[in-house]
Amino acid sequence: MPVLVAGSIATDHLMHFPGKFSDQLLADQLHKVSLSFLVDELVVRRGGVAPNICYGMAQLGGAPVLIGAVGQDFDEYRGFLEAAGVDCKHVHVSKTQHTARFVCTTDLDMCQIGSFYAGAMGEAYDIEIAPIWDATGADLAVISAYDPAAMVKHSAECREKGLRFVADPSQQITRMDGDALRGLIEGAELLFTNDYEKSLLESKTGLSEDEVMARVGVRVTTLGSKGVEIVGRDLERVHVPVAKERNRHDPTGVGDAFRAGFLTAREDWQLSWERAAEVGSLLATMVLETVGTQEYVVAKDEFSNRLAESYGDDCAAEVLPHLS
Template structure:
């Protein structure tokens, strides 16, 4: 099914620190931290929440439409995404701002310290969802992390026009206040967070977990190494992580999960199967440096599904892969 994915579009500057951040932080001096980490690796990669989700969908044969704001420096990135099956015809291009940048350092424990320059993303509120929805015949809109004002606006637009949407506040939980977060999630078909983001969302809004469950149809919470929990009227589903072969960089893992999960749901897969497909794709991102450096090959993907979740899972999923 055609899915609109609205969110940040950025270039990632990914660095590796050969040590532990925790060893450099003194508890009694956290109020005046001034540190510089000498890194031993720099990779410049394509990134941003929305393209990462779209790339995952396209790898599985989905039909994603990218929604967001970029600078005139986006041309090469656009060509790459289009060549991999992502519709970029509705991206807003700023004549004055650069495409956003994400600068992130990862330590040996997979902890991260990052900074995000918004650039053209701050023009995202100029975008309207409904005309793009109509143009592509969309069935779902994903409102993911980018300009908070745009996120709230687009959530309200979806409610007003009765368009099914996914609330995915992600990193912007730290930037948005309780009122914005409450407006973002109200009426969402799905809410995606990790466990820490969910607790912070609850703290800022004053909602309990039960309050949130009353406001969204389905809550999907990723739990790191403990897998993923899905809660809705059907009850509670827990899926463990897929078996890992390496742990190189966690950047974009959650985005890949979301893209694969939603694509599998579009196939008609159960919540459990969708989470299994999402968990495997997330693991494939963890095994690479960069958020769009993997390729889904039908045979190999089926083998890994069987390895992690059994032959029946692989048999259910394989017919849907290109």
């Protein structure tokens, strides 16, 4: 079943600083910080929250539909995504703006300092979800981070039309006020955040953990190296550890890959919450092991073997029939 994925579409400029940011930041001087980091690596990669999620879904055999706003410079990126199995027919193309840019530097501790230029993303407010839902036969809409006003509008449209949706505010929590965040999450079947974003969302909305849970069906919270926690009103707490990693290169896009794996396993394959989190966690680890957010390939046997290595033979046996 097609899944609509709305969110930022961007080009990533990823750099590596061969030191630690924490060694360069003076606690009593942060009010006048002025720093330049000499980096030893620069790579330019395809990125953006929505294409990252869509690419991961397509790697697992899903049918993602990309929703977002881009510039006239999107043609090459479009060709790559369509070749990977992503439906790009409903992407809005701006007549005046460039596709968004993400510029990020990562240090030896995997800490990051990044900047995001919105560009064409500012026109996302003009996008309507319902017509695309009807045209594609979708059964779920994922509202991920991009123009905050568009995110709130999409959520309201889904509630009004009775469309199932996922709230995934991630980086935009810092830009959105409490009213906007409450409007975004109200009625969501799933709410994705990491543990820091969870606390920040509660602080900004003034809602307690229980009050947030009263507004959403299930809350999925990634915990970094401690794995992922899933809680719901009619669901016993589920905790899944991270998948075993072989190396570390860059954490950019790890959360997007987790969402791709989780949603595909849960929505398309109808697997349990635990299995969905395990699939998502392995896909996230594969992104951590590469530079760039769409540079990995899911090979059926290798993916199954790694699931067995991290989560046991029963997990691998249950997932294997669904891998293309």
